[in-house]
Amino acid sequence: MSPPTVVTLSSSPAPLPPVSTVILGTGSYAPAGLLTNSELSKRVDTSDEWIVTRTGIRERRIAGPEEATSDMAAKAALAALADAKLTPADIDLLIVATITPDLPMPATACIVQAKLGLPTTAACFDLNAACSGFIYGLDTASAMIASGRYRHALVIGAEKLSAIVDWKDRTTCVLFGDGAGAVVVGGSSRPGLGLVGTRLGAIGESVDLLCIPGGGSSAPATPASIAAGDHTIKMKGKEVFKLAVRAMEEAARDILEQHGLHADQIACVIPHQANLRIIEAIAQYLELPLERFFINVDRYGNTSAASIPIALDEARRAGRIKPGDLTLLVAFGAGLTYGSALIRW
Ligand code: UT7
Numbered sequence: 001m002s003p004p005t006v007v008t009l010s011s012s013p014a015p016l017p018p019v020s021t022v023i024l025g026t027g028s029y030a031p032a033g034l035l036t037n038s039e040l041s042k043r044v045d046t047s048d049e050w051i052v053t054r055t056g057i058r059e060r061r062i063a064g065p066e067e068a069t070s071d072m073a074a075k076a077a078l079a080a081l082a083d084a085k086l087t088p089a090d091i092d093l094l095i096v097a098t099i100t101p102d103l104p105m106p107a108t109a110c111i112v113q114a115k116l117g118l119p120t121t122a123a124c125f126d127l128n129a130a131c132s133g134f135i136y137g138l139d140t141a142s143a144m145i146a147s148g149r150y151r152h153a154l155v156i157g158a159e160k161l162s163a164i165v166d167w168k169d170r171t172t173c174v175l176f177g178d179g180a181g182a183v184v185v186g187g188s189s190r191p192g193l194g195l196v197g198t199r200l201g202a203i204g205e206s207v208d209l210l211c212i213p214g215g216g217s218s219a220p221a222t223p224a225s226i227a228a229g230d231h232t233i234k235m236k237g238k239e240v241f242k243l244a245v246r247a248m249e250e251a252a253r254d255i256l257e258q259h260g261l262h263a264d265q266i267a268c269v270i271p272h273q274a275n276l277r278i279i280e281a282i283a284q285y286l287e288l289p290l291e292r293f294f295i296n297v298d299r300y301g302n303t304s305a306a307s308i309p310i311a312l313d314e315a316r317r318a319g320r321i322k323p324g325d326l327t328l329l330v331a332f333g334a335g336l337t338y339g340s341a342l343i344r345w
Contacts, residue, residue, distance in 0.1 A: 016148065017146055017147060017148030017187070018145060018146060018148070018186075018187025018188055018189065019187075019188060019189050019190065019191045020187070020188045020190060020191055020192065020193045020194045020195070021141075021142040021145045021146055021185055021186070021187055021188070021194050021195050022185070022186060022187070022188045022193050022194030022195070023183045023184070023185060023194060023195075023343065023345075024083075024084035024086065024152070024183075024184045024185065024186045025080045025081065025082070025083030025084025025085070025086070025183065025184040026079075026080055026083055026181070026182070026183050026184075026309070026312055026313040026316050027075075027076045027077065027078065027079025027080030027081070027082070027083055027181070027182050027183075027313055028076050028079065028179065028180065028181040028182070028306075028309060028310040028313035028314065029072050029075035029076040029079065029179065029180045029181075030061045030178075030179045030300065030310070031061045031062060031063040031064065031067055031072060031178050031179065032061075032064070033061060033062035033063065033064060033178075034059055034060075034061060034062075035059060035060050035061075035062050035177075036048075036058065036059045037051045037052065037057070037058060037059065037174070040173070040174055043167065043173075044167070044168065044169075044170040044173060044174075045170055046170045046174055051174045054275075054277070055174070055175060055275045055276060055277070055297070055301075056275065056276025056277065056279075056295075056297050056298055057174065057175065057275075057276075057297055057298060057301045057302075058298045058299065059298075059299060059301075060176065060177025060178075060299075060300055060301035060303075061177050061178055061179055061300060062162045062177065062178055063160050063162060063163075063178040067160070068102045068111075068160065069096075069098055069100050069101060069102055069108055069158045069159060069160045069180075070096075070102045070108050070111040070112045070115060070158070071115070072158050072160070072178065072179060072180035072306075073096055073098075073108065073112045073156045073158035073180045073182070074112050074115040074116055075180065076156060076158065076180035076181050076182040076306075076309070076310075076313075077112065077116055077154050077156055077182040078116070079182070079313075080154065080182040080183055080184050080313075081154070081184060083184070084152075084184040084186075086152060086184060088116045088117050088118045088119075089117075089118075089119060090151070090152045091116075091118050091119070091122055091152050091153070091154050091184075092119065092121060092122045092123065092150050092151055092152060092153075093122060093123050093124075093141060093144055093145075093150040093152070093153035093154070094109050094112060094113055094118060094122055094123070094124040094125075094153070094154045094156070095109065095124075095125060095126075095127055095137040095140060095141055095153065095154070095155050095156070096108045096109040096112055096124075096125075096126050096127070096137075096156045096157075096158060097126070097127045097128075097129065097133030097134050097136065097137040097155070097156065097157045097158075097305040098126060098127075098128070098133065098157070098158050098159055098304075098305055099128055099130050099133070099159065099161075099164075099304055099305065099334065100158075100159045100160045100161060100163055100164055100304075101126055104215075107124060107125050107126040108126050108158070109124035109125050109126050110124050112124075112156065118154075123144075123150070127140065129202075129305075129333065129335060129337040129339070130210075130304055130305065130333030130334035130335055130337055131272050131274065131302070131304045131305060131307060131331050131332060131333025131334065131337070132200070132272070132305075132331040132332060132333045132335070132337040132338055132339040133157055133304070133305030133333070133337075134155065134157035134181070134305050134306075134307075134308045134309050134329075134331070135198065135200065135308065135329055135330075135331050135339035135340065135341050136200060136337070136339060137155040137156075137157070137305075138155050138183070138185070138195065138198070138329075138341055139195075139198040139200060139339070139341065141153035141155045141185045142185060142194075142195045142198075145185055145186065145187050146187070148187075151186065151187065152184060152185070152186045153184070153185040153186075154182060154183075154184055154185075155182065155183050155185060155309075156180060156181070156182040156309070157180065157181050157182075157303075157304075157305035157306040157307070157308065157309045157310075158179075158180035158181075158182075158305065158306050159178060159179065159180070159303050159304045159305055159306045160178045161176040161177065161178060161233075161302075161303065161304060162176070162177070162178050164212060164231070164232055164233055165232060165233055166229050166232035166233065168229075169229075169232070171235070171237060172232075172233050172234075172235050172237075174301075175274070175275075175301055175302050176233070176301055176302050176303070176304070177300045177301035177302065177303050178303065178306075179300055179303045179306045179310050180306050180309075180310070181306050181307075181308070181309025181310035181311075181312065181313050182309055182313075183309060183312070192344060193344050193345075194343060194344065195341060195342070195343055196259060196326075196342040196343065196344050197255055197258060197259055197341070197342050198255070198339065198340065198341045198342075199251050199254045199255040199258070199339065199340045199341075200337075200338075200339040201247070201251070201337070201338050201339065202335045202336065202337045202338070203243065203247070203335070203336045203338075204335065204336075206239075206243065206336045207334075207335070207336075208236075209235065209236045209239050209240050209243070209336060210233070210234070210235045210236070210240050210333070210334040210335075210336065211233075211234060211334060212230075212231060212232065212233055212234070213230045213234060214226070214228075214230025214231045215230065215231040240336070241275065241277075241278065243332070243336060244274065244275075244278050244332040245278055245281045245282060245285070247332050247336070247338035248271065248272070248278070248282050248330045248331070248332050248338060248340075249281075249282055249285045249286065250338075251330055251332075251338050251339060251340035252269075252282065252286060252328060252330045252340050253286070254340070255328070255340045255341070255342055256328075256342075259342060261326070261342075263286045263287065263288050264288070265326055266288070266292065266326050266327070266328045267292075267320075267321070267322070267325035267326055267327065268292065268293075268294055268315055268320045268321055268325065268327050268328075269282075269283075269286075269288065269292055269293045269294070269327070269328045269329075269330065270293075270294050270308055270311045270312050270315060270327060270328070270329045270330075271293055271294075271295075271308075271311075271329075271330050271331070272302075272307050272308055272330065272331035272332055272333065273295065273296060273297035273300065273301075273302060273303070273307045273308075273311060274297070274302045274307070274332070275297065275302075276295065276297055276298070279293055279295060279297070282330070294311050294312075294314070294315040294318075294320055295311075296310070296311055296314055304333060305333075307331075308329050308331055312327075312329070315327075321345055322345065323345055324344070324345065325344070325345045326342060326343070326344055326345075327342070327343045327345065328340060328341070328342055328343075329341040329342075329343070
């Protein structure tokens with residue numbers, strides 16, 4: 001009997017994990033509907049003067065009745081893919097950061113996957129960290145790409161906040177708007193590029209300062225809860241304001257310290273666009289001129305998870321981000337979550 005021959009199965013070696021994770025493209029989408037302060041002041045007891053002075057907001061975009069969060073998300077994603085010169089077939093990870101999913105179940109990411117025609121082998125999930133959702137999503141995608149098990153991720157922040165706002169409550173309805181922003185994240189063999197670091201956190205004991213009290217498992221919707229408006233945003237604005245300034249300043253300082261950087265080395269800060277006065281306070285505490293911040297809250301209001309990726313896309317297209325620049329993203333939102341991220345371009 002002849003001895004057995006050893007058969008070697010030929011297999012290609014597993015690809016090495018990338019050295020860094022980079023943003024390959026950005027895109028954004030704003031719905032056509034425009035709601036100005038003067039139009040709003042015909043609906044509730046407010047004025048253009050009050051809204052501009054207290055928030056810096058002049059107008060916001062409102063999605064049409066047939067336009068869902070997933071529609072806006074898909075449009076922003078297509079723009080980011082075109083910018084990255086990639087196609088849906090290249091994507092193996094999709095994260096949608098949102099507090100306004102199309103449906104309570106399933107994830108809006110799966111609806112966006114189908115709309116974009118992503119491969120069925122792509123991992124798709126939603127992430128709820130409210131206004132900090134995009135930074136949380138970017139960190140998650142970056143870690144998954146860095147593992148070497150995913151190649152190209154789409155991270156989308158998309159919101160239809162007009163669907164969860166109480167249009168009779170002047171203390172909140174003047175603040176929010178709809179829209180979507182997206183980035184494509186991939187690996188790079190060049191060290192020191194892309195996502196340099198992140199600092200995430202949450203202050204869960206303050207959940208009730210900003211929440212939607214009804215419609216979840218702790219308080220399922222009833223005719224009475226719906227009549228009481230429990231499925232709309234409730235916010236203790238003053239308390240949230242103070243915590244927002246403190247947490248965003250700390251998140252910015254911490255990440256700069258971690259990386260041995262001074263605020264002055266940041267070419268452009270992309271803050272969450274909730275209120276111009278919050279952005280001004282952070283600029284003052286970080287001792288940075290306001291011109292160093294990218295601001296579009298006047299045109300969109302607060303679009304929660306969509307706010308930073310829309311601003312990032314607009315900042316890039318406006319020439320505010322150049323190769324070699326350091327950009328700081330910083331956010332705060334319901335949860336209360338907060339986060340910062342440093343990106344080298
Ligand atoms: O994205 C998540 C994070 N969210 C935020 O960061 C939002 C943080 N909070 C804020 O931006 C601000 O607190 C608000 C813009 C929400 C409110 O500004 P404020 O300077 O803190 O005003 P306030 O709540 O202290 O209200 C001052 C006055 C009150 O009247 P009285 O009690 O002084 O007579 C309000 O009733 O302004 C009144 N007011 C309004 N008046 C006209 C509240 N909303 C309005 C309005 N129009 N829309």
